[in-house]
Amino acid sequence: MTFPKLDLIHRHRRHSLVNVPPARTLLDVLREELRATDTKEGCASGDCGACTVVLSKADGTHAHTVNSCIRMAHSAHGLKVTTAADLSVNGQLHPVQQALVDHHASQCGFCTPGFVMSLYDLYQRANGRPVTRDEALEAISGNLCRCTGYRPIIDAACAMHTYPRPASPPALPAQNDDRDPLNPHYALPTQLTQLLRLRATHPDAQLMAGGTDAGLWVTQQHRRFQQVIDLTRVNELLRIETYPNHLAIGAAVNLHDAFAALAQERPSVAHFAERFAGRPVRQSGTLGGNVANGSPIGDSMPLLIALGAQVVLMAERKGRVVSRHLPLEHFYIGYRQTALQADEVLCWIVVPKPLAGEQLVHYKVSKRWEDDISAVCLAMQYHLNNGVVQSVRIGAGGVAATPVRARQTEAVLAGQVWNATVIGKAQDTIDQEFSPISDMRASASYRRLVLRQLLQRAWLQQQGHPMTQLEDLA
Numbered sequence: 188m189t190f191p192k193l194d195l196i197h198r199h200r201r202h203s204l205v206n207v208p209p210a211r212t213l214l215d216v217l218r219e220e221l222r223a224t225d226t227k228e229g230c231a232s233g234d235c236g237a238c239t240v241v242l243s244k245a246d247g248t249h250a251h252t253v254n255s256c257i258r259m260a261h262s263a264h265g266l267k268v269t270t271a272a273d274l275s276v277n278g279q280l281h282p283v284q285q286a287l288v289d290h291h292a293s294q295c296g297f298c299t300p301g302f303v304m305s306l307y308d309l310y311q312r313a314n315g316r317p318v319t320r321d322e323a324l325e326a327i328s329g330n331l332c333r334c335t336g337y338r339p340i341i342d343a344a345c346a347m348h349t350y351p352r353p354a355s356p357p358a359l360p361a362q363n364d365d366r367d368p369l370n371p372h373y374a375l376p377t378q379l380t381q382l383l384r385l386r387a388t389h390p391d392a393q394l395m396a397g398g399t400d401a402g403l404w405v406t407q408q409h410r411r412f413q414q415v416i417d418l419t420r421v422n423e424l425l426r427i428e429t430y431p432n433h434l435a436i437g438a439a440v441n442l443h444d445a446f447a448a449l450a451q452e453r454p455s456v457a458h459f460a461e462r463f464a465g466r467p468v469r470q471s472g473t474l475g476g477n478v479a480n481g482s483p484i485g486d487s488m489p490l491l492i493a494l495g496a497q498v499v500l501m502a503e504r505k506g507r508v509v510s511r512h513l514p515l516e517h518f519y520i521g522y523r524q525t526a527l528q529a530d531e532v533l534c535w536i537v538v539p540k541p542l543a544g545e546q547l548v549h550y551k552v553s554k555r556w557e558d559d560i561s562a563v564c565l566a567m568q569y570h571l572n573n574g575v576v577q578s579v580r581i582g583a584g585g586v587a588a589t590p591v592r593a594r595q596t597e598a599v600l601a602g603q604v605w606n607a608t609v610i611g612k613a614q615d616t617i618d619q620e621f622s623p624i625s626d627m628r629a630s631a632s633y634r635r636l637v638l639r640q641l642l643q644r645a646w647l648q649q650q651g652h653p654m655t656q657l658e659d660l661a
């Protein structure tokens with residue numbers, strides 16, 4: 188079995204590795220092949236951030252943090268991987284590191300390399316300007332520290348701009364890539380036609396996007412993929428296209444960019460986006476991966492269902508590219524089952540632009556504010572005309588085997604006067620419309636109660652009642 192070679196740039200050198208299996212993680216390659224033991228393994232599930240590294244192109248552009256524990260090593264082929272020990276030059280600590288030392292922001296130190304990388308990413312983005320406390324909190328949203336406490340870490344983040352800026356390391360000269368991008372052991376196609384051809388000829392290969400779901404199957408369930416088709420280099424799927432009436436978001440666009448595009452039309456989505464995982468997961472995970480994975484507690488789907496989103500599924504058949512559109516709610520046919528055929532790939536998520544007067548609410552209820560998956564999610568889009576509900580769409584998560592559209596509840600509201608009595612009837616209906624399960628996140632009765640209450644909240648919010656937000660209590 189010949190695996191494709193894996194080229195990485197690390198510690199200002201190029202490394203070329205052979206015999207790296209398709210399901211080997213970037214963290215394992217860093218620690219065991221490159222001896223970069225500054226990068227730690229805490230949870231191996233994307234939750235703690237100890238393994239955070241910065242991935243970028245060879246010239247340092249397109250830099251972003253990822254959890255190396257759940258990222259497949261081959262997905263980083265040709266890229267630069269920056270880890271904490273890269274930052275100090277000739278014994279001189281980087282401003283991020285010096286600020287953490289000076290603010291006593293490390294005790295056992297196990298989490299520290301991950302915090303260093305998240306703050307380094309913020310430092311680079313800030314480009315010399317001071318950062319706010321909120322920016323610091325957002326940057327470290329994927330990092331857990333069990334001993335230091337967050338105040339000194341946040342203080343260090345807010346002070347890092349006061350230290351002299353370090354010189355940038357010299358860029359390495361460009362080098363031609365002689366890896367076969369279509370090697371089916373780990374294929375990195377760059378064109379949609381290549382991807383669809385590979386899918387047609389290797390329908391059993393594992394499709395891999397950001398790996399923030401599929402990477403956990405490797406580390407938690409010990410699954411080993413023989414063949415992987417990686418979607419993250421396919422040019423067409425990395426595009427966000429704007430049309431007069433809709434946005435078309437490529438399936439490989441990361442969650443951070445996809446939510447930012449949605450937030451341009453609907454600013455409230457920005458706040459919702461901050462509740463989705465932590466920054467490294469949002470920068471690695473894709474919108475297509477969230478939708479295709481089909482988890483009943485996936486966060487983007489209730490919102491997308493409420494917005495009337497469609498998915499575009501594409502395949503190559505008899506040498507021709509074929510496609511079909513499905514309303515997102517029809518994409519799900521059972522618990523973690525979708526309408527995707529073996530030769531199909533989810534290529535686009537098409538989201539209608541808002542019509543005048545759109546009202547949109549979306550709520551996520553989870554145990555933790557950051558870096559946690561929903562117990563219940565509810566999104567509602569509606570239009571009122573002279574106090575009458577002209578149209579309404581409701582998407583819900585965490586209440587059935589799939590993400591769902593609450594059609595019965597919509598029917599109670601549509602065409603009715605928007606008042607407390609009708610909302611009460613809608614609450615009674617949504618209470619009966621779904622049969623949630625009890626699990627570690629919430630009991631069935633809690634989920635039903637929360638659904639009811641979220642409709643009440645939507646009503647009160649529209650009436651202009653001041654809403655208490657969890658973060659306001661901090």
Ligand SMILES: Cc1cc2nc3c(=O)[nH]c(=O)nc-3n(C[C@H](O)[C@H](O)[C@H](O)COP(=O)(O)OP(=O)(O)OC[C@H]3O[C@@H](n4cnc5c(N)ncnc54)[C@H](O)[C@@H]3O)c2cc1C
Nearest residue numbers: 233396397398399400401464472473476477479485486533
């Ligand atoms: C710490 C942590 C926190 C998280 N928090 C949240 C959260 O708050 N809310 C939430 O909803 N999710 C959360 N997740 C889950 C995960 O991040 C999302 O589901 C993410 O969008 C998955 O995208 P991905 O690109 O990483 O998919 P991958 O893991 O690469 O793939 C997931 C599945 O989708 C398939 N797939 C991917 N792209 C396509 C495509 N274009 N066509 C067909 N099939 C495809 C893959 O084959 C695989 O079966 C969290 C995960 C972690 C590790």
Ligand code: FES
Nearest residue numbers: 229230231236256
């Ligand atoms: S080791 Fe915990 S996020 Fe990777």
Ligand code: FES
Nearest residue numbers: 294295296332333
């Ligand atoms: S310093 Fe010990 S976990 Fe953060």
